[in-house]
Amino acid sequence: MIRPLPSVAALSPYPMADPAPPGSIALSQNESAFPPSPAVAEALRRAAEGAELYPDTDWTALRAALGAAHGLDPARLLCGAGSMELIGALIRAFAGPDDEVLAPAQGYIFVATAAAQAGARYVTAPERDFRVDIAALLAAVTPATRIVFLCNPGNPTGTAIANAEIVGFRERLAGDVLLVIDQAYGEFDGQDAAPLFRLVERGDTVVIRTLSKAYGLAGARVGWGLFPPEIAEEVRKLISPGNVAATSQAMAVAALADQAYMRRTVAVTAARRGRFAAGLRALGLTPPESRTNFVLIPFADPETAAAADRALKAAGLILRSMRGYGLGHCLRATIGPEPAMERTLAVIAEVLRGRNVDGPGVR
CATH class of the missing domain: 3.40.640.10 (Type I PLP-dependent aspartate aminotransferase-like (Major domain))
Known part of the structure:
Protein backbone atom coordinates (compact mmCIF):
# COMPACT_ATOMS: atom_id res chain seq x y z
CA MET A 1 0.00 0.00 0.00
CA ILE A 2 1.29 3.46 -0.90
CA ARG A 3 1.11 5.66 2.18
CA PRO A 4 1.13 9.45 2.39
CA LEU A 5 3.46 11.39 4.60
CA PRO A 6 2.25 11.25 8.23
CA SER A 7 1.81 15.03 8.22
CA VAL A 8 -0.54 14.76 5.23
CA ALA A 9 -2.45 11.82 6.63
CA ALA A 10 -3.07 13.80 9.81
CA LEU A 11 -4.61 16.73 7.93
CA SER A 12 -8.36 17.27 8.02
CA PRO A 13 -9.92 18.10 4.66
CA TYR A 14 -10.74 21.77 4.18
CA PRO A 15 -14.41 22.14 5.24
CA MET A 16 -16.46 22.96 2.15
CA ALA A 17 -19.98 24.32 2.00
CA ASP A 18 -22.78 21.82 1.51
CA PRO A 19 -23.44 21.32 -2.21
CA ALA A 20 -26.52 23.05 -3.55
CA PRO A 21 -28.95 20.50 -5.08
CA PRO A 22 -30.49 21.34 -8.44
CA GLY A 23 -33.20 23.95 -8.06
CA SER A 24 -31.90 25.27 -4.75
CA ILE A 25 -30.29 28.66 -4.07
CA ALA A 26 -26.77 28.66 -2.62
CA LEU A 27 -26.29 31.35 0.02
CA SER A 28 -23.23 29.61 1.44
CA GLN A 29 -20.18 30.65 -0.55
CA ASN A 30 -20.06 34.47 -0.19
CA GLU A 31 -20.34 34.80 -3.95
CA SER A 32 -21.58 38.02 -5.51
CA ALA A 33 -25.32 38.33 -6.02
CA PHE A 34 -24.54 40.00 -9.34
CA PRO A 35 -22.60 39.00 -12.45
CA PRO A 36 -19.41 40.91 -13.24
CA SER A 37 -19.34 44.06 -15.35
CA ASP A 258 -15.41 49.45 -14.62
CA GLN A 259 -15.13 50.83 -11.11
CA ALA A 260 -18.59 52.42 -11.32
CA TYR A 261 -20.18 48.99 -11.84
CA MET A 262 -18.27 47.55 -8.89
CA ARG A 263 -19.35 50.42 -6.64
CA ARG A 264 -23.00 49.94 -7.64
CA THR A 265 -22.71 46.23 -6.87
CA VAL A 266 -21.33 47.02 -3.42
CA ALA A 267 -23.99 49.66 -2.71
CA VAL A 268 -26.91 47.44 -3.72
CA THR A 269 -25.47 44.49 -1.80
CA ALA A 270 -25.01 46.65 1.31
CA ALA A 271 -28.57 47.95 1.13
CA ARG A 272 -29.92 44.42 0.75
CA ARG A 273 -27.69 43.27 3.60
CA GLY A 274 -29.07 46.03 5.82
CA ARG A 275 -32.67 45.01 5.13
CA PHE A 276 -31.87 41.37 5.82
CA ALA A 277 -30.10 42.15 9.10
CA ALA A 278 -32.98 44.38 10.17
CA GLY A 279 -35.38 41.53 9.44
CA LEU A 280 -33.33 39.20 11.63
CA ARG A 281 -33.36 41.73 14.47
CA ALA A 282 -37.12 42.03 14.14
CA LEU A 283 -37.25 38.29 14.85
CA GLY A 284 -35.29 38.79 18.07
CA LEU A 285 -31.92 37.68 16.70
CA THR A 286 -28.72 39.71 17.10
CA PRO A 287 -26.51 39.48 14.00
CA PRO A 288 -23.24 41.41 14.34
CA GLU A 289 -22.81 44.44 12.09
CA SER A 290 -21.45 43.18 8.78
CA ARG A 291 -19.16 45.02 6.40
CA THR A 292 -19.09 42.19 3.90
CA ASN A 293 -21.49 40.51 1.47
CA PHE A 294 -22.82 38.12 4.10
CA VAL A 295 -24.43 38.13 7.54
CA LEU A 296 -23.62 35.88 10.49
CA ILE A 297 -26.81 34.65 12.20
CA PRO A 298 -26.41 33.66 15.88
CA PHE A 299 -29.25 31.54 17.27
CA ALA A 300 -29.99 30.80 20.90
CA ASP A 301 -28.25 27.43 20.75
CA PRO A 302 -26.82 24.86 18.30
CA GLU A 303 -30.10 22.94 18.26
CA THR A 304 -32.03 25.95 16.98
CA ALA A 305 -29.35 26.64 14.38
CA ALA A 306 -29.53 23.02 13.21
CA ALA A 307 -33.33 23.17 13.03
CA ALA A 308 -33.12 26.36 10.95
CA ASP A 309 -30.53 24.76 8.69
CA ARG A 310 -32.78 21.75 8.06
CA ALA A 311 -35.82 23.92 7.36
CA LEU A 312 -33.89 26.17 5.01
CA LYS A 313 -32.54 23.20 3.07
CA ALA A 314 -36.05 21.81 2.79
CA ALA A 315 -37.06 25.18 1.31
CA GLY A 316 -34.22 25.02 -1.21
CA LEU A 317 -32.01 27.57 0.58
CA ILE A 318 -28.43 26.51 1.37
CA LEU A 319 -26.70 28.53 4.09
CA ARG A 320 -23.32 27.77 5.69
CA SER A 321 -23.14 26.01 9.03
CA MET A 322 -20.50 27.51 11.29
CA ARG A 323 -19.72 24.37 13.28
CA GLY A 324 -16.28 24.19 11.69
CA TYR A 325 -15.50 27.61 13.12
CA GLY A 326 -16.54 26.64 16.63
CA LEU A 327 -19.79 28.58 16.23
CA GLY A 328 -22.29 25.75 16.28
CA HIS A 329 -25.11 28.13 17.17
CA CYS A 330 -24.61 30.19 14.00
CA LEU A 331 -25.39 30.06 10.30
CA ARG A 332 -23.87 32.37 7.69
CA ALA A 333 -25.99 33.79 4.89
CA THR A 334 -24.53 35.23 1.72
CA ILE A 335 -26.49 38.20 0.43
CA GLY A 336 -28.20 36.86 -2.68
CA PRO A 337 -31.27 37.75 -4.71
CA GLU A 338 -33.87 39.78 -2.82
CA PRO A 339 -36.60 37.10 -3.02
CA ALA A 340 -34.17 34.53 -1.59
CA MET A 341 -33.34 36.80 1.34
CA GLU A 342 -37.04 37.40 2.03
CA ARG A 343 -37.73 33.66 1.90
CA THR A 344 -34.80 33.00 4.25
CA LEU A 345 -36.29 35.39 6.80
CA ALA A 346 -39.70 33.74 6.45
CA VAL A 347 -38.30 30.24 7.03
CA ILE A 348 -36.26 31.37 10.04
CA ALA A 349 -39.36 33.05 11.47
CA GLU A 350 -41.30 29.80 11.11
CA VAL A 351 -38.55 27.86 12.88
CA LEU A 352 -38.33 30.34 15.75
CA ARG A 353 -42.10 30.33 16.23
CA GLY A 354 -42.08 26.53 16.36
CA ARG A 355 -39.23 26.33 18.83
CA ASN A 356 -40.71 29.00 21.10
CA VAL A 357 -43.81 26.81 21.35
CA ASP A 358 -42.22 23.36 21.36
CA GLY A 359 -38.73 23.90 22.72
CA PRO A 360 -35.95 26.34 23.42
CA GLY A 361 -35.74 29.40 21.20
CA VAL A 362 -34.78 33.02 21.30
CA ARG A 363 -35.82 34.98 24.37
Whole structure:
Protein backbone atom coordinates (compact mmCIF):
# COMPACT_ATOMS: atom_id res chain seq x y z
CA MET A 1 0.00 0.00 0.00
CA ILE A 2 1.29 3.46 -0.90
CA ARG A 3 1.11 5.66 2.18
CA PRO A 4 1.13 9.45 2.39
CA LEU A 5 3.46 11.39 4.60
CA PRO A 6 2.25 11.25 8.23
CA SER A 7 1.81 15.03 8.22
CA VAL A 8 -0.54 14.76 5.23
CA ALA A 9 -2.45 11.82 6.63
CA ALA A 10 -3.07 13.80 9.81
CA LEU A 11 -4.61 16.73 7.93
CA SER A 12 -8.36 17.27 8.02
CA PRO A 13 -9.92 18.10 4.66
CA TYR A 14 -10.74 21.77 4.18
CA PRO A 15 -14.41 22.14 5.24
CA MET A 16 -16.46 22.96 2.15
CA ALA A 17 -19.98 24.32 2.00
CA ASP A 18 -22.78 21.82 1.51
CA PRO A 19 -23.44 21.32 -2.21
CA ALA A 20 -26.52 23.05 -3.55
CA PRO A 21 -28.95 20.50 -5.08
CA PRO A 22 -30.49 21.34 -8.44
CA GLY A 23 -33.20 23.95 -8.06
CA SER A 24 -31.90 25.27 -4.75
CA ILE A 25 -30.29 28.66 -4.07
CA ALA A 26 -26.77 28.66 -2.62
CA LEU A 27 -26.29 31.35 0.02
CA SER A 28 -23.23 29.61 1.44
CA GLN A 29 -20.18 30.65 -0.55
CA ASN A 30 -20.06 34.47 -0.19
CA GLU A 31 -20.34 34.80 -3.95
CA SER A 32 -21.58 38.02 -5.51
CA ALA A 33 -25.32 38.33 -6.02
CA PHE A 34 -24.54 40.00 -9.34
CA PRO A 35 -22.60 39.00 -12.45
CA PRO A 36 -19.41 40.91 -13.24
CA SER A 37 -19.34 44.06 -15.35
CA PRO A 38 -20.83 43.58 -18.85
CA ALA A 39 -17.37 44.43 -20.20
CA VAL A 40 -16.05 41.16 -18.80
CA ALA A 41 -17.93 38.95 -21.26
CA GLU A 42 -16.38 40.65 -24.28
CA ALA A 43 -12.92 40.50 -22.70
CA LEU A 44 -13.40 36.77 -22.13
CA ARG A 45 -14.45 36.22 -25.74
CA ARG A 46 -11.35 38.00 -27.06
CA ALA A 47 -9.01 36.23 -24.66
CA ALA A 48 -10.43 32.81 -25.59
CA GLU A 49 -9.21 33.31 -29.15
CA GLY A 50 -5.65 32.95 -27.85
CA ALA A 51 -6.29 30.01 -25.53
CA GLU A 52 -3.56 27.97 -27.23
CA LEU A 53 -0.96 30.29 -25.65
CA TYR A 54 0.31 30.28 -22.09
CA PRO A 55 -0.75 33.22 -19.91
CA ASP A 56 1.49 36.16 -19.06
CA THR A 57 3.50 34.88 -16.10
CA ASP A 58 4.18 38.46 -14.94
CA TRP A 59 0.49 39.50 -15.08
CA THR A 60 1.62 42.71 -16.77
CA ALA A 61 -1.73 44.17 -17.81
CA LEU A 62 -3.44 42.92 -14.66
CA ARG A 63 -0.86 44.44 -12.34
CA ALA A 64 -1.09 47.72 -14.24
CA ALA A 65 -4.88 47.72 -13.86
CA LEU A 66 -4.64 46.94 -10.14
CA GLY A 67 -2.04 49.65 -9.65
CA ALA A 68 -4.24 52.19 -11.43
CA ALA A 69 -7.33 51.23 -9.43
CA HIS A 70 -5.59 51.48 -6.06
CA GLY A 71 -2.79 53.97 -6.62
CA LEU A 72 -0.10 51.34 -6.10
CA ASP A 73 3.19 50.50 -7.79
CA PRO A 74 2.47 47.48 -10.04
CA ALA A 75 5.98 46.18 -9.41
CA ARG A 76 5.03 45.58 -5.76
CA LEU A 77 2.08 43.35 -6.62
CA LEU A 78 1.79 39.59 -6.95
CA CYS A 79 -1.23 37.78 -8.40
CA GLY A 80 -2.57 34.37 -7.48
CA ALA A 81 -5.16 31.83 -8.51
CA GLY A 82 -7.45 33.33 -5.90
CA SER A 83 -6.10 34.85 -2.70
CA MET A 84 -5.91 31.34 -1.21
CA GLU A 85 -2.87 30.54 -3.36
CA LEU A 86 -1.02 33.57 -2.02
CA ILE A 87 -2.02 32.81 1.57
CA GLY A 88 -0.78 29.24 1.30
CA ALA A 89 2.50 30.30 -0.32
CA LEU A 90 3.13 32.95 2.34
CA ILE A 91 2.70 30.46 5.17
CA ARG A 92 4.85 27.80 3.50
CA ALA A 93 7.58 30.37 2.87
CA PHE A 94 7.75 31.81 6.36
CA ALA A 95 6.44 29.23 8.85
CA GLY A 96 7.32 25.62 9.49
CA PRO A 97 7.72 23.07 12.28
CA ASP A 98 8.13 24.69 15.72
CA ASP A 99 6.66 27.95 14.39
CA GLU A 100 3.27 29.43 15.25
CA VAL A 101 0.72 31.12 13.00
CA LEU A 102 -1.54 33.33 15.09
CA ALA A 103 -5.06 34.48 14.15
CA PRO A 104 -8.28 35.59 15.84
CA ALA A 105 -10.50 32.76 17.05
CA GLN A 106 -13.01 33.28 14.26
CA GLY A 107 -10.39 33.88 11.60
CA TYR A 108 -10.53 32.60 8.03
CA ILE A 109 -10.32 28.84 8.47
CA PHE A 110 -8.15 28.19 5.40
CA VAL A 111 -5.25 29.70 7.34
CA ALA A 112 -5.42 26.78 9.77
CA THR A 113 -5.29 24.36 6.84
CA ALA A 114 -2.34 26.16 5.26
CA ALA A 115 -0.48 26.22 8.57
CA ALA A 116 -1.00 22.47 8.97
CA GLN A 117 0.30 21.88 5.45
CA ALA A 118 3.47 23.76 6.43
CA GLY A 119 3.80 21.80 9.68
CA ALA A 120 3.31 24.97 11.71
CA ARG A 121 1.12 25.29 14.78
CA TYR A 122 -2.09 27.29 14.35
CA VAL A 123 -2.87 29.40 17.43
CA THR A 124 -5.92 31.57 18.06
CA ALA A 125 -6.75 34.49 20.32
CA PRO A 126 -10.27 35.09 21.64
CA GLU A 127 -12.53 37.66 20.03
CA ARG A 128 -14.93 40.02 21.75
CA ASP A 129 -18.53 40.13 20.51
CA PHE A 130 -17.52 38.61 17.15
CA ARG A 131 -14.84 41.29 16.71
CA VAL A 132 -11.06 41.08 16.62
CA ASP A 133 -9.56 41.86 20.02
CA ILE A 134 -6.16 43.48 19.46
CA ALA A 135 -5.19 43.19 23.13
CA ALA A 136 -5.92 39.45 23.09
CA LEU A 137 -3.87 39.01 19.91
CA LEU A 138 -0.90 40.82 21.45
CA ALA A 139 -1.17 38.68 24.58
CA ALA A 140 -1.08 35.53 22.44
CA VAL A 141 2.19 36.41 20.69
CA THR A 142 5.08 34.18 21.80
CA PRO A 143 8.73 33.81 20.74
CA ALA A 144 7.51 31.09 18.35
CA THR A 145 5.07 33.40 16.54
CA ARG A 146 6.19 33.82 12.93
CA ILE A 147 3.02 35.08 11.23
CA VAL A 148 -0.06 36.91 12.45
CA PHE A 149 -2.97 36.59 10.07
CA LEU A 150 -5.69 39.21 10.35
CA CYS A 151 -8.80 39.13 8.16
CA ASN A 152 -10.50 42.54 8.22
CA PRO A 153 -13.44 42.64 7.59
CA GLY A 154 -13.61 39.18 9.05
CA ASN A 155 -14.89 35.91 7.70
CA PRO A 156 -17.15 34.39 9.04
CA THR A 157 -18.17 37.21 11.39
CA GLY A 158 -18.44 40.03 8.84
CA THR A 159 -17.26 42.54 11.42
CA ALA A 160 -14.41 45.03 11.04
CA ILE A 161 -12.15 47.02 13.30
CA ALA A 162 -10.69 50.42 12.47
CA ASN A 163 -7.62 50.38 10.25
CA ALA A 164 -5.97 52.66 12.82
CA GLU A 165 -6.14 49.77 15.30
CA ILE A 166 -4.34 47.53 12.83
CA VAL A 167 -1.63 50.16 12.30
CA GLY A 168 -1.16 50.42 16.07
CA PHE A 169 -1.04 46.63 16.34
CA ARG A 170 1.69 46.44 13.72
CA GLU A 171 3.76 49.01 15.61
CA ARG A 172 3.58 46.86 18.74
CA LEU A 173 4.58 43.64 16.97
CA ALA A 174 8.22 42.63 16.73
CA GLY A 175 9.80 43.32 13.35
CA ASP A 176 10.53 39.62 12.77
CA VAL A 177 6.81 38.75 12.90
CA LEU A 178 5.08 38.90 9.53
CA LEU A 179 1.63 40.53 9.58
CA VAL A 180 -0.70 39.38 6.79
CA ILE A 181 -3.84 41.50 6.38
CA ASP A 182 -6.53 39.77 4.34
CA GLN A 183 -8.92 42.30 2.82
CA ALA A 184 -11.03 39.98 0.71
CA TYR A 185 -14.05 42.12 1.59
CA GLY A 186 -12.23 45.45 1.62
CA GLU A 187 -14.48 47.02 -1.01
CA PHE A 188 -17.48 46.51 1.28
CA ASP A 189 -15.75 48.02 4.32
CA GLY A 190 -15.73 51.67 3.34
CA GLN A 191 -12.45 52.44 5.13
CA ASP A 192 -9.56 54.04 3.27
CA ALA A 193 -7.04 51.22 2.71
CA ALA A 194 -4.11 53.62 2.21
CA PRO A 195 -2.85 53.33 5.84
CA LEU A 196 -2.68 49.55 5.48
CA PHE A 197 -0.97 49.74 2.09
CA ARG A 198 1.63 52.07 3.63
CA LEU A 199 2.43 49.43 6.27
CA VAL A 200 3.88 47.28 3.49
CA GLU A 201 6.69 49.81 3.11
CA ARG A 202 8.00 48.66 6.52
CA GLY A 203 9.02 45.32 4.99
CA ASP A 204 7.15 43.18 7.52
CA THR A 205 3.53 43.40 6.32
CA VAL A 206 1.54 42.03 3.37
CA VAL A 207 -1.96 43.06 2.26
CA ILE A 208 -3.99 40.46 0.35
CA ARG A 209 -7.12 41.10 -1.73
CA THR A 210 -9.32 39.28 -4.26
CA LEU A 211 -11.59 39.97 -7.22
CA SER A 212 -13.94 37.15 -6.21
CA LYS A 213 -16.34 39.22 -4.12
CA ALA A 214 -17.05 42.82 -5.11
CA TYR A 215 -16.03 42.24 -8.73
CA GLY A 216 -18.04 39.03 -9.14
CA LEU A 217 -15.14 36.94 -10.45
CA ALA A 218 -15.18 34.01 -8.03
CA GLY A 219 -15.13 31.56 -10.93
CA ALA A 220 -12.12 33.24 -12.54
CA ARG A 221 -9.88 32.77 -9.46
CA VAL A 222 -7.95 36.04 -9.31
CA GLY A 223 -6.31 37.20 -6.11
CA TRP A 224 -3.58 39.75 -5.55
CA GLY A 225 -1.42 41.24 -2.87
CA LEU A 226 0.89 44.12 -2.07
CA PHE A 227 4.26 42.73 -0.93
CA PRO A 228 7.61 44.01 0.28
CA PRO A 229 10.13 43.05 -2.43
CA GLU A 230 12.08 40.63 -0.22
CA ILE A 231 8.91 38.75 0.75
CA ALA A 232 7.57 38.74 -2.80
CA GLU A 233 10.81 37.16 -4.00
CA GLU A 234 10.33 34.17 -1.70
CA VAL A 235 6.60 33.77 -2.35
CA ARG A 236 7.10 33.72 -6.13
CA LYS A 237 9.21 30.59 -5.68
CA LEU A 238 6.14 28.77 -4.35
CA ILE A 239 3.41 29.82 -6.77
CA SER A 240 3.01 28.19 -10.15
CA PRO A 241 4.22 29.99 -13.28
CA GLY A 242 1.17 30.83 -15.32
CA ASN A 243 -1.00 30.47 -12.23
CA VAL A 244 -3.69 32.92 -13.41
CA ALA A 245 -5.23 31.86 -16.73
CA ALA A 246 -5.06 34.28 -19.64
CA THR A 247 -8.84 34.41 -19.75
CA SER A 248 -8.98 35.22 -16.03
CA GLN A 249 -6.40 37.97 -16.40
CA ALA A 250 -8.37 39.54 -19.25
CA MET A 251 -11.63 39.33 -17.31
CA ALA A 252 -10.01 40.93 -14.27
CA VAL A 253 -8.57 43.82 -16.29
CA ALA A 254 -12.03 44.52 -17.75
CA ALA A 255 -13.69 44.36 -14.34
CA LEU A 256 -11.13 46.71 -12.81
CA ALA A 257 -11.73 49.22 -15.60
CA ASP A 258 -15.41 49.45 -14.62
CA GLN A 259 -15.13 50.83 -11.11
CA ALA A 260 -18.59 52.42 -11.32
CA TYR A 261 -20.18 48.99 -11.84
CA MET A 262 -18.27 47.55 -8.89
CA ARG A 263 -19.35 50.42 -6.64
CA ARG A 264 -23.00 49.94 -7.64
CA THR A 265 -22.71 46.23 -6.87
CA VAL A 266 -21.33 47.02 -3.42
CA ALA A 267 -23.99 49.66 -2.71
CA VAL A 268 -26.91 47.44 -3.72
CA THR A 269 -25.47 44.49 -1.80
CA ALA A 270 -25.01 46.65 1.31
CA ALA A 271 -28.57 47.95 1.13
CA ARG A 272 -29.92 44.42 0.75
CA ARG A 273 -27.69 43.27 3.60
CA GLY A 274 -29.07 46.03 5.82
CA ARG A 275 -32.67 45.01 5.13
CA PHE A 276 -31.87 41.37 5.82
CA ALA A 277 -30.10 42.15 9.10
CA ALA A 278 -32.98 44.38 10.17
CA GLY A 279 -35.38 41.53 9.44
CA LEU A 280 -33.33 39.20 11.63
CA ARG A 281 -33.36 41.73 14.47
CA ALA A 282 -37.12 42.03 14.14
CA LEU A 283 -37.25 38.29 14.85
CA GLY A 284 -35.29 38.79 18.07
CA LEU A 285 -31.92 37.68 16.70
CA THR A 286 -28.72 39.71 17.10
CA PRO A 287 -26.51 39.48 14.00
CA PRO A 288 -23.24 41.41 14.34
CA GLU A 289 -22.81 44.44 12.09
CA SER A 290 -21.45 43.18 8.78
CA ARG A 291 -19.16 45.02 6.40
CA THR A 292 -19.09 42.19 3.90
CA ASN A 293 -21.49 40.51 1.47
CA PHE A 294 -22.82 38.12 4.10
CA VAL A 295 -24.43 38.13 7.54
CA LEU A 296 -23.62 35.88 10.49
CA ILE A 297 -26.81 34.65 12.20
CA PRO A 298 -26.41 33.66 15.88
CA PHE A 299 -29.25 31.54 17.27
CA ALA A 300 -29.99 30.80 20.90
CA ASP A 301 -28.25 27.43 20.75
CA PRO A 302 -26.82 24.86 18.30
CA GLU A 303 -30.10 22.94 18.26
CA THR A 304 -32.03 25.95 16.98
CA ALA A 305 -29.35 26.64 14.38
CA ALA A 306 -29.53 23.02 13.21
CA ALA A 307 -33.33 23.17 13.03
CA ALA A 308 -33.12 26.36 10.95
CA ASP A 309 -30.53 24.76 8.69
CA ARG A 310 -32.78 21.75 8.06
CA ALA A 311 -35.82 23.92 7.36
CA LEU A 312 -33.89 26.17 5.01
CA LYS A 313 -32.54 23.20 3.07
CA ALA A 314 -36.05 21.81 2.79
CA ALA A 315 -37.06 25.18 1.31
CA GLY A 316 -34.22 25.02 -1.21
CA LEU A 317 -32.01 27.57 0.58
CA ILE A 318 -28.43 26.51 1.37
CA LEU A 319 -26.70 28.53 4.09
CA ARG A 320 -23.32 27.77 5.69
CA SER A 321 -23.14 26.01 9.03
CA MET A 322 -20.50 27.51 11.29
CA ARG A 323 -19.72 24.37 13.28
CA GLY A 324 -16.28 24.19 11.69
CA TYR A 325 -15.50 27.61 13.12
CA GLY A 326 -16.54 26.64 16.63
CA LEU A 327 -19.79 28.58 16.23
CA GLY A 328 -22.29 25.75 16.28
CA HIS A 329 -25.11 28.13 17.17
CA CYS A 330 -24.61 30.19 14.00
CA LEU A 331 -25.39 30.06 10.30
CA ARG A 332 -23.87 32.37 7.69
CA ALA A 333 -25.99 33.79 4.89
CA THR A 334 -24.53 35.23 1.72
CA ILE A 335 -26.49 38.20 0.43
CA GLY A 336 -28.20 36.86 -2.68
CA PRO A 337 -31.27 37.75 -4.71
CA GLU A 338 -33.87 39.78 -2.82
CA PRO A 339 -36.60 37.10 -3.02
CA ALA A 340 -34.17 34.53 -1.59
CA MET A 341 -33.34 36.80 1.34
CA GLU A 342 -37.04 37.40 2.03
CA ARG A 343 -37.73 33.66 1.90
CA THR A 344 -34.80 33.00 4.25
CA LEU A 345 -36.29 35.39 6.80
CA ALA A 346 -39.70 33.74 6.45
CA VAL A 347 -38.30 30.24 7.03
CA ILE A 348 -36.26 31.37 10.04
CA ALA A 349 -39.36 33.05 11.47
CA GLU A 350 -41.30 29.80 11.11
CA VAL A 351 -38.55 27.86 12.88
CA LEU A 352 -38.33 30.34 15.75
CA ARG A 353 -42.10 30.33 16.23
CA GLY A 354 -42.08 26.53 16.36
CA ARG A 355 -39.23 26.33 18.83
CA ASN A 356 -40.71 29.00 21.10
CA VAL A 357 -43.81 26.81 21.35
CA ASP A 358 -42.22 23.36 21.36
CA GLY A 359 -38.73 23.90 22.72
CA PRO A 360 -35.95 26.34 23.42
CA GLY A 361 -35.74 29.40 21.20
CA VAL A 362 -34.78 33.02 21.30
CA ARG A 363 -35.82 34.98 24.37
